[in-house]
Amino acid sequence: MKLTIGRRALQKLLKAVASRPGEADRINEEDTVTLWACAGRVFVECKDDNAGIEALVFENGAVTFPAKKFRTLLNTYKxxxxxxxxxxxxxxxxxxxxMPVLSYDPHPKPPAKS
Incomplete structure (x- = not known):
């Protein structure tokens, strides 16, 4: 998988899928994020919600990793x-x-519309 995307756009996607009303810390230690790059878009899934945005995708793929670590990583590139x-x-x-990943899929399919 290889892609280029705006940092702020990716942070907004993560916030959109990780937010739950009434939670003090929206991302818990056990939460995971799946990042897909396929069909000219990037999709983020967390807590059974997903969102996507157009991005420059060079190679398709999907990876899963701890959500809290990913949020911290994005913040370091302010x-x-x-x-x-x-x-x-x-x-x-x-x-x-x-950083290590929990899983990798070289042939992902974009999430279906519900």
């Missing part, structure tokens, strides 16, 4: 407009940072 993500079964690379 001031960076575009982020490039590369992923495989070994892990996820964001710019020069690497």
């Amino acid at each position: 001031g960076t407009h575009l982020l490039t993500f590369e992923a495989n079964a070994d892990g996820l690379r964001v710019q020069t940072f690497w």
